[in-house]
Amino acid sequence: MSDTTWTNPETIALHAGWRADPSTGSVAVPIHQTTSFQFQDTGHAARLFALQELGMIYTRIMNPTVDVLEKRVAALEGGVAALAVGSGQAATTFTVMNLCEAGDNIVSSTDLYGGTWNLFANTLKQFGIEVRFVDPADPQNFVKATDDRTRAWYAETLPNPKLQVFPIAEVAALGRKIGIPLIMDNTAAPVICQPLKLGAAIVMHSTTKWIGGHGTAIGGVVVDGGNFDWEAHGDRFPTLNKPDPSYHGAVWTQAVKPLGPIAYIIRMRTCLLRDIGAPLAPMNAFLAIQGLETLPLRMERHNANALKAAAFLAGHPGVEKVIHPSLMEGEPKRRADATLKGGYGSLIGIELKGGKDAGQRFIEALKMFYHVANIGDARSLAIHPATTTHSQLDEQEQAASGVTPGYVRLSIGIEHIDDILADLDQALAAATGPGLKAAAE
Numbered sequence: 001m002s003d004t005t006w007t008n009p010e011t012i013a014l015h016a017g018w019r020a021d022p023s024t025g026s027v028a029v030p031i032h033q034t035t036s037f038q039f040q041d042t043g044h045a046a047r048l049f050a051l052q053e054l055g056m057i058y059t060r061i062m063n064p065t066v067d068v069l070e071k072r073v074a075a076l077e078g079g080v081a082a083l084a085v086g087s088g089q090a091a092t093t094f095t096v097m098n099l100c101e102a103g104d105n106i107v108s109s110t111d112l113y114g115g116t117w118n119l120f121a122n123t124l125k126q127f128g129i130e131v132r133f134v135d136p137a138d139p140q141n142f143v144k145a146t147d148d149r150t151r152a153w154y155a156e157t158l159p160n161p162k163l164q165v166f167p168i169a170e171v172a173a174l175g176r177k178i179g180i181p182l183i184m185d186n187t188a189a190p191v192i193c194q195p196l197k198l199g200a201a202i203v204m205h206s207t208t209k210w211i212g213g214h215g216t217a218i219g220g221v222v223v224d225g226g227n228f229d230w231e232a233h234g235d236r237f238p239t240l241n242k243p244d245p246s247y248h249g250a251v252w253t254q255a256v257k258p259l260g261p262i263a264y265i266i267r268m269r270t271c272l273l274r275d276i277g278a279p280l281a282p283m284n285a286f287l288a289i290q291g292l293e294t295l296p297l298r299m300e301r302h303n304a305n306a307l308k309a310a311a312f313l314a315g316h317p318g319v320e321k322v323i324h325p326s327l328m329e330g331e332p333k334r335r336a337d338a339t340l341k342g343g344y345g346s347l348i349g350i351e352l353k354g355g356k357d358a359g360q361r362f363i364e365a366l367k368m369f370y371h372v373a374n375i376g377d378a379r380s381l382a383i384h385p386a387t388t389t390h391s392q393l394d395e396q397e398q399a400a401s402g403v404t405p406g407y408v409r410l411s412i413g414i415e416h417i418d419d420i421l422a423d424l425d426q427a428l429a430a431a432t433g434p435g436l437k438a439a440a441e
Ligand SMILES: *Cc1c(COP(=O)(O)O)cnc(C)c1O
Pocket: 087, 088, 089, 090, 113, 115, 116, 156, 185, 187, 188, 206, 207, 208, 209, 218, 219, 220, 375
């Protein structure tokens, strides 16, 4: 269970889930680089295996360093418990597999991270799990695509490249009416959004991005909101409500009741992590914790820098269009303001005058921004999706996903804003200068 003493993210990020090592006094979270844990006696071992007592057995299933990260992210998101895994992709996979059997389906927003799109459109299909994609512009689309084999709805809080904030509260409320949990990928909006408070049932993060924050380790985490009544809709959630033959016929919603409303996340640990693997390495958990400790402070600077960079870019003659929630109008702006608190995130899309060539020239001219596929690093990053992340799609498919030929994705870092603007300015001059001149002639 997570630490519920604090409610402010700045304090949670530094203190939740850990207070000095009882045996050594170590203040920093130790890296428990061990596969196994000594049992006190045979009775203790038997009780742990029978889940009569919770405790460390083997690092594939649980580890004290990983446990601190789990408790801390659970507290940050206002959830009851969490499970950390080896990557964001593993986290997403587990959120779905924990509820779906072959023949079941989920309904997902079309606005997704590319890796999630492939998992949903291709890989899960191989296991008989269907993903139905709907346009999130109208929340009712989720209801329309739902049938009695639908196990969950899935979306991202702040999906790129469109950067249109998902209507979490509206869709979660529609789902709760008919007994469908909303799973939110909150990777791009930690601290500025708490989906569980808006009605989502489950949250996942790629800790690789803003939580880790320094581009050092791949990781993922799933948080159980403890706010969804799996038992009230027993037929819809057989994995949690039917006897589990791998645990002597235990029914998860009944078996874990004394521990709290954590049937979903316990089942993910004891079944999926046990059988499939994909644990987070203790060293990588340590790196994620180290990043998490300064996340709220970094988010302030990420948000402030992105706001200034978006305004600067919007006034630049070489830029056709700037995509950032702060500059949107109408319903997308309303959703951003209703869902995000304290900032609009640090991703910015720009469409350059001069299309694809200008996009590539711009990337090549950047001196401080790194040219990488990552996002959410403390350093500023950039990529040209049309020739990289989205290059397998034809131009029409690219347009549908929000990627135009001149689109450049920026992940604004925490450097001094003057240096960020200077690098953008000189790269824009190099990329669009000749194009602008030609247009004027
Ligand atoms: C990167 C990312 C993922 C996948 O996470 P990995 O740690 O790279 O496996 C999932 N969702 C979003 C929004 C991401 O940015």
